[in-house]
Amino acid sequence: MGIGKIVEAYERIKPYIKYLPLYYSNNFSEPYKANIYFKMENLQRTGSFKLRGALNAILKNYDKCKNGVITASAGNHAQGVAFGCNLLSIPAVIVMPEITPLVKVENTKRYGAEVILYGKSYDDAYMKALSIAKNRNLFFVHPFNDEDVIDGQATIAYEILKEKEDIDTIVIPIGGGGLISGISKFVKNVNSRINIIGVQAENAASMYNAVKKGNIVKLTNSNTIAEGIAVKEAGDITFEHCKKYVDDIILVSENEIAYAILQYIEKSKLVVEGAGAAPLATILSNKLSVEGKNVVLILSGGNIDVNLLTRVFYKGLASTGRFLELTVILKDIPGSLAAVTKDVADLGANVLDIRHFRYDVNLPVGSTKVIFHLETKGSSHIEEIVHTLTEKGYDISIYG
Structure with missing residues (x-):
């Protein structure tokens, strides 16, 4: 069993x-x-948790690891293998896709591993790792299989x-x-x-x-x-x-x-x-x-x-109605931004950020676009904001 x-x-x-x-x-x-x-x-x-499996595979097959250990991974398994090899003073080679975030590459290097960036996907890195394992006689530790x-x-x-x-x-x-x-x-x-x-x-x-x-x-x-x-x-x-x-x-x-x-x-x-x-x-x-x-x-x-x-x-936050990205198309005249900002504030939304785009090529001449990031109090609050601003004649669209 x-x-x-x-x-x-x-x-x-x-x-x-x-x-x-x-x-x-x-x-x-x-x-x-x-x-x-x-x-x-x-x-x-x-x-x-990945450290557990990596360590067991390496320790159980320690006699096969004398030339070093290799794997392909863009994340937790890479760090598990690198850390385990570092603990046991075994050389580690990690093949990671070229798109791997820098922080993960640096974390893996921090454990003393040789990191090779190759390919656009895990599959590319995996095939490269198998090739290197054969050529350099390294022990391959699969991430899961x-x-x-x-x-x-x-x-x-x-x-x-x-x-x-x-x-x-x-x-x-x-x-x-x-x-x-x-x-x-x-x-x-x-x-x-x-x-x-x-x-x-x-x-x-x-x-x-x-x-x-x-x-x-x-x-x-x-x-x-x-x-x-x-x-x-x-x-x-x-x-x-x-x-x-x-x-x-x-x-x-x-x-x-x-x-x-x-x-x-x-x-x-x-x-x-x-x-x-x-x-x-x-x-x-x-x-x-x-x-x-x-x-x-x-x-x-x-x-x-x-x-x-x-x-x-x-x-x-957006999925629970606590954040709203609201886009408003306004007439490009003095006071229009102040007016809509006041209307939003009167509705009880907390303004986190405002971005003003006057020269958007998709806008009609004489119009401007304003994007609000709002802290809201739930789905019903968002519905109230949208309904009220629409009733006041604003041209709006929402994300969130």
């Missing part, structure tokens, strides 16, 4: 990882009449059930499927009544589509703010695990993920990346009923780019 291998994996990596006990969330448990616990791998070393990596990720489940046995549901983000494969394999062989729920972004539903269709499919794109689970194609090994052990897979939208990130910051004071916030998004969107249950959410990582976080803030 593989449970023994998972326990061995835990003992193998235990000296190098943080033990993160379950955190009970009053803020989310009480309104949903459930007992909701966080497994906060966002606070793990390197900021992600590897049983040693999967067993390392499964140590999360070992910790959860060792701490608390009476769990009803565990909710897990899915990218390539390594995390949910490991957790579900361990859990179902220990207590089959525990529900394993996977979560994917609607824009990157590779495993969802594979399970529904009964065969692996490759997406044409996987653009999502949950970049940690933006995987176009499930692995063959992880696909089989998901078919066997996962009870259901739920899809969440970009707005729902953004709102969950925002709620973690506002209510729990936690920084969680899009992938890690996806499980909470299933509850906040009422796609998963948790009333009366003991539920564990896997916060898989906290490595979110600051620029992305800013965009997520606005997306989350």
Whole structure:
């Protein structure tokens, strides 16, 4: 059944990882009449669960790593491999797509890895890494489609059930499927009544589509703010695990993920990346009923780019009616800007920013465009603003 291998994996990596006990969330448990616990791998070393699988694969195959270790990744796995190799004084080579954000490249280099930027996508980087591995005789550690990596990720489940046995549901983000494969394999062989729920972004539903269709499919794109689970194609090994052990897979939208990130910051004071916030998004969107249950959410990582976080803030605020981008076309005469600004203020909206475009080539002669960024009090407040300004004769359009 593989449970023994998972326990061995835990003992193998235990000296190098943080033990993160379950955190009970009053803020989310009480309104949903459930007992909701966080497994906060966002606070793990390197900021992600990925360290577990990388370490297990490297330590278990240490004799194969004498020339060094290589992988392809644009994110958390890259840092996990680099960190693990640095701990063990093993050379690490990480192949990353050319479009990888600079902060991730620098973080990976900080752990002493040789970083090679190649190609426009993960697939390009992956093929390059395989070629280098062969030419330089390096040990390749796959991000998810590897049983040693999967067993390392499964140590999360070992910790959860060792701490608390009476769990009803565990909710897990899915990218390539390594995390949910490991957790579900361990859990179902220990207590089959525990529900394993996977979560994917609607824009990157590779495993969802594979399970529904009964065969692996490759997406044409996987653009999502949950970049940690933006995987176009499930692995063959992880696909089989998901078919066997996962009870259901739920899809969440970009707005729902953004709102969950925002709620973690506002209510729990936690920084969680899009992938890690996806499980909470299933509850906040009422796609998963948790009333009366003991539920564990896997916060898989906290490595979110600051620029992305800013965009997520606005997306989350907009989706809940707390932010509005309002465009108004005005006559280009003295006093018109002052008048509309006063009308907006009288409606109780807080003006965050105003941008004035007099020379927009798409505007009629004698007109000007003003874009307001407004802090609002909800959807009904936005409706009131739009209705009132329209009634006053303003030519408006909105975003948010």
